[in-house]
Amino acid sequence: MSAKRRVFSGIQPSGTLTLGNYLGAIKRWVEGQDAKENFICVVDLHAITVPQDPDALRANTRATAALLLAAGIDPARTTLFVQSHVRAHAEASWLLSCVAPLGWLERMTQYKAKAAAQESVLTALLTYPILQAGDILLYDAHEVPVGEDQKQHIELARDIAQRFNHLFGELLVVPEPKIAAAGARVMGLDDPAKKMSKSATARGHAVRLTDSDDEIRWAFKRAVTDSGREIVFSDEPEKAGVNNLLTIYQVTTGKDPDAVVADFASARGYGDLKTWVADAVIEAITPIRTRFHELMADPAELDRQVALGADHAREIAEAKLVAIKEAMGFGVPAALR
Ligand code: TRP
Numbered sequence: 001m002s003a004k005r006r007v008f009s010g011i012q013p014s015g016t017l018t019l020g021n022y023l024g025a026i027k028r029w030v031e032g033q034d035a036k037e038n039f040i041c042v043v044d045l046h047a048i049t050v051p052q053d054p055d056a057l058r059a060n061t062r063a064t065a066a067l068l069l070a071a072g073i074d075p076a077r078t079t080l081f082v083q084s085h086v087r088a089h090a091e092a093s094w095l096l097s098c099v100a101p102l103g104w105l106e107r108m109t110q111y112k113a114k115a116a117a118q119e120s121v122l123t124a125l126l127t128y129p130i131l132q133a134g135d136i137l138l139y140d141a142h143e144v145p146v147g148e149d150q151k152q153h154i155e156l157a158r159d160i161a162q163r164f165n166h167l168f169g170e171l172l173v174v175p176e177p178k179i180a181a182a183g184a185r186v187m188g189l190d191d192p193a194k195k196m197s198k199s200a201t202a203r204g205h206a207v208r209l210t211d212s213d214d215e216i217r218w219a220f221k222r223a224v225t226d227s228g229r230e231i232v233f234s235d236e237p238e239k240a241g242v243n244n245l246l247t248i249y250q251v252t253t254g255k256d257p258d259a260v261v262a263d264f265a266s267a268r269g270y271g272d273l274k275t276w277v278a279d280a281v282i283e284a285i286t287p288i289r290t291r292f293h294e295l296m297a298d299p300a301e302l303d304r305q306v307a308l309g310a311d312h313a314r315e316i317a318e319a320k321l322v323a324i325k326e327a328m329g330f331g332v333p334a335a336l337r
Pocket of ligand 1: 009
């Protein structure tokens with residue numbers, strides 16, 4: 001057993017990764033690679049809980065893995081893998097669905113919101129948090145860093161682990177959610193009341209890690225601000241746009257809030273604010289974009305790096321799955337060990 005705490009994170013391949021994904025999650029995963037034992041999973045099985053075009057799903061899954069590597073996830077220190085490359089995830093989901101009462105799933109607020117917005121709801125949209133619980137429990141993860149929107153799903157994973165342990169003996173680690181700080185939440189440039197989303201399609205909403213310099217400047221130039229001219233951090237709703245731009249600058253540069261405000265003391269207005277934030281973002285993203293294009297131009301190397309993670313993940317997940325099945329009363333034949 002490793003002495004380091006295990007951390008499991010999942011990210012959906014539902015669109016090209018954004019500046020929000022980078023500043024809110026990926027940057028911290030990169031910086032935390034040595035302190036903990038990290039698993040990062042591109043959750044393609046989760047993505048199909050809403051209809052996906054097969055070619056688009058395949059392309060998005062590859063691009064998401066490539067962008068994570070390009071952003072600094074090091075396959076020698078972090079286990080980065082694609083969920084469907086490890087069969088144990090789908091199997092764990094079935095087994096755990098026989099432990100989780102339906103009422104627990106029907107209570108999930110994300111399910112209720114998504115289901116209300118669709119005419120026809122897939123079964124898997126309801127059972128999605130069970131797949132997620134399996135992701136975490138297969139790896140004995142202690143910590144799960146997520147945004148506030150995923151907290152209820154991690155609590156469900158805890159409930160499932162506890163119920164399993166009660167029914168079949170102490171086998172599963174009960175994971176803890178680690179909720180990102182409020183400052184780490186990047187909002188949409190077109191609407192600072194909404195979290196920046198990789199699946200939103202409105203032009204000017206998100207900055208994507210693959211965007212050109214011109215696209216990035218265009219999006220920042222159009223960013224929603226307010227009719228005032230004060231460049232300050234603020235939680236007043238009408239200052240949300242300016243606050244978002246300053247937060248982006250702060251997290252991108254790693255400066256403290258006073259230094260950020262000082263940097264903008266000589267700005268002549270929001271025009272300068274937007275240009276300077278765009279410049280800082282372009283400087284931070286350029287190396288990621290360059291490495292991304294190198295990886296995408298060398299599919300064999302990308303496959304090799306992604307396979308390394310799957311090999312390691314499979315070893316851990318398969319062993320845990322055998323233990324889960326034995327505890328539940330299945331005889332596990334030699335061929336499955
Ligand atoms: N459901 C998460 C999301 O949409 C992604 C996810 C899947 C995940 N499995 C996970 C997150 C396990 C943390 C741990 O963002």
